[in-house]
Amino acid sequence: MATNTDVSPVLSVRDLRVQTCGRKPTEILKGISFDIYPGETVCLVGESGSGKSVTSLVTMDLLPKDELEVTGGSVLLNGENILTASGKRTRALRASTMAMIFQEPMTALNPVLPIGLQMDEVYCAHTKMRPAERKAAALAAFASVQLPDPERLYASYPHQLSGGQRQRVMIAMALALRPKLLIADEPTTALDVTTQKQILSLIRKLQAEQGTAVLFITHDMGVVVDIADRVCVMRRGSLEESGPVLDVLSRPQKDYTKDLLHAVPSLSPRAARRAGDRKPVLEVKGLHKRFEMRSALSKLLGRPGHNVHAVRDVQFELLRGRTLGIVGESGSGKSTVARCVLRLEDPSDGHIVVNGQDIARLRHNRELAKARMSVQMVFQDPNRSLNPRLRIVESMIEGPLNTGEARESAVARAGELLETVGLPRNSLDRFPHQFSGGQRQRIAIARALMMNPDVIVADEAVSALDVSIQAQVLELLADIQSRRNLALLFITHDLRVAAQICDEIMVMQRGQVVEYGAASDIFRTPREQYTRDLINAAPGRDWDFQRGQRFVEESS
Template identity: 50%
Template structure:
């Protein structure tokens, strides 16, 4: 392994065995040489990928890693012939698939290659699947586009592809639509569509970024099994170095459109040569780094009365049907949840999508109706007037997952940060602007940026703006709902550092909501684990990560990809049954969820 210089990648020589037992270095199925991708700019064409070269052998996984804007996805789109035209085009180099250069193929000829010889799994399956077509229609059309077979045979192959990706009741799923499937199931459908024609090369562009850690583990193991069975070569595009360590044979690290380092995955993690690679690896949160580091402030705070106390919180959403639209059932989103948060403490809520984390946060912020008690600084919010709830809401602010969706694109960022003060009438105009300028400085932005609009900032900067907005009313509690999950690892590290600094300076308490257990371990004082609306385990950070008691907690922690290629999992622990539905018909007896460990990492859920 060596650092790339003058655009010449250092590719390893000689055949070698991958984690899947394949041999590499001979007869590559894909060779990219000197690839340059140009996009149209105000001052003429600009290179977003420059002089990139790599090869890929049958059965091999090559990871292309780097932060947003590094050129990873543009590289994959160029290989697939999907560059957005006329704004982007290949400006030089070749892409050889077998003995054929596909870089200059017309769209008509590329259609014959795309799907059959080379296929792609996109990051967000919901935007990649047609919402008005059934799963079966989309799968069979993809097969019929390349195979001269009848619809019954295409349907048989579609069912076989769904079974290959471990989708239960594959035949029944053909009739369903994308919105009827979970995020993990939709991603499995995308993988089934990609492998249905057994392509030579499979490009997976951030295939697990939006997935829960347990679903991520299942998808990664699925890709590994399919690669072993079919011998498919895989290009894995990701900014998650834990996923790189778990899956890759070789790695290309990209920055600003160029490869800065290429090498075997073990060598790259053990002895990175490029400064950028070292910085990237240093920013990765690792389980174990936060253990034994309970903050003194949080320990002292626990002796005082709690800032927030939640008792037997329940949130249910009615399901209406029939001519009179009567309530026939309820979705039990949150069921009997109780916890406390001390001033200056960070309590993390963890669990998979749909477990009730965000609904709990919305109830605490006064955004959904609930039953039970939410006591904020000794005041029970139940039964309060709207004005009283508004006054109390000043003490609780939220930072959401997607900063761009959280900011009005028509307003300047200065006005956006000042808006909470305007709504609550907490400061005069002159004082507001002085306070906004101070907040910008505190989150690492300059006052002269206040007149700009959200689209003029990077993702990390926009999240800093959201943090400044949350601080505008000087809250006692900030709810951070997946506030760093969409950020690159280095930006994530800077935002988390900022949150810790603000907590130490102002004594702010955090309710930190996340499915990323490595991040949770590094930021939390205490952790509550949620499963299907209920808290199944709660304790200090050291208790949860050092000696987890509940089988679901153990499964969550075991699912975290380790940023160490020498510690790859042999197999992922899977649930032995589907998660029970949170829907209960009116009149059904109340019951609680139980999760049983069947051994060998298999869990089964039931209602008791």
């Protein structure tokens, strides 16, 4: 929408400055300023640590007082300065006038309370509705965000919902009292492309109906193209440049903005690599995985549960030096296949052949431990895969020590591998919290390499990283793969990443393989409608970020 300067902004941030508390304060925000008008969406973009989320926390008066403090500026919400308002006043403003959708709904929702009760708290805190009125309002709010069967969902717990449904619940809570300002902090980062498209469309629809001003924080430039009216590019606490979204994307003024845009992977697949060794290092044949679902009452009474067929008859092969990407919506079975390949889940049926050995049949712990050395995993979140209480050296040498390698030898190799992934050897003595997200993922890759694997399984290994760090990690993986002739099984919901790193693509839906073939064929001439729907749902799919223009120009 075009900004109407005759209308007052819903949010006006002026010369906002924030610094850390303590004896040696560090400035986090360095005098940033921007406005958001009714019905307008402003996107804050930039690398991790640029100050995007701190800006949102200041606006919501959620800044951790013992860690960060505001040292200057103003934040005006409908003309009222949030920085000078009392805690009681800002609590009243939250939900009624401003609201926030957080990145991870499982950390924002209480896991031990039904969804309906959590929604009820919103109305209890800010209205004088009676219980029946509150429930009716909650059901209407759930219906407005297109959640199926609101009555059933009202009584459900967060873990009983899908990721997309949980995020819709968060949107319903945020918009329940029709706030004038909605802050969305990376609300679609962990969602697959079709769910992401639905959430973005939903936010736009509700915004149009209610005239809400939206502050959208993201590192996904495709999302910026699809949802933003204006964009503010942040770097190290400063505002590098801002303006209408198409102006910034097509004619960036700052080198930093240009670098961010050039780091966005293209949806056009890379040139196919020549196949090397034709003998597969990993073969999966007729893989099935069924889970028996039983309630606590059924278990107590000894009643049988019902089976959920998570993976059905999956088969593929992976050659040395090649990358196979597995893509599909949440719940399609991607991660279950990966966990079966690693034998973190026992397959119900089928064969998993690694270097000629069928590890699906192994049951003895010692045999499994030996087989797992050939297949290692890099998880999505290094914060959860690295023990925060252990120094990096202890996390890296744990596997080799368990297989009998001498400590001195393992420590020496750990130092070498850290240098291989671009970190100094002295990083061994530090703790995980002393590194950035991208550095922690490099450590996770080095730890996987400690076991000298033939196959690395990367499960959403770059989805939580901003575009520039993501590009560095992908380049690192490609370099290590080339030098060590590794096979890479890459699981992702980001089709841009899949197009740039994968040689073959396997598309999954509801536990089954829908389409399987060369990445160039899948992206250029998909045979199945489901695959076409996935590609069409990719955010910013019609925008060429390297050239700053649309792929298909509109006819005059």
